[in-house]
Amino acid sequence: MGVTRLKRKDRRNKTVSRLEVQGLKMATNLQPGSRSKESKTSQLAKNLAVLAQLTESK
Numbered sequence: 001m002g003v004t005r006l007k008r009k010d011r012r013n014k015t016v017s018r019l020e021v022q023g024l025k026m027a028t029n030l031q032p033g034s035r036s037k038e039s040k041t042s043q044l045a046k047n048l049a050v051l052a053q054l055t056e057s058k
Contacts, residue, residue: 006014039045
């Protein structure tokens with residue numbers, strides 16, 4: 001059984017979808033209202049609280 005070559009459109013779709021998945025895996029920013037909620041005890045939440053205190057005191 002021979003190996004079939006992908007047509008140009010299918011090759012492009014395969015490459016684009018692979019790059020999209022790679023970009024999503026590397027994305028670390030959390031959008032408000034996203035499914036991944038930030039826990040209150042995480043370091044990022046603590047850092048944001050400290051920054052909020054510093055900006056209030058000025």
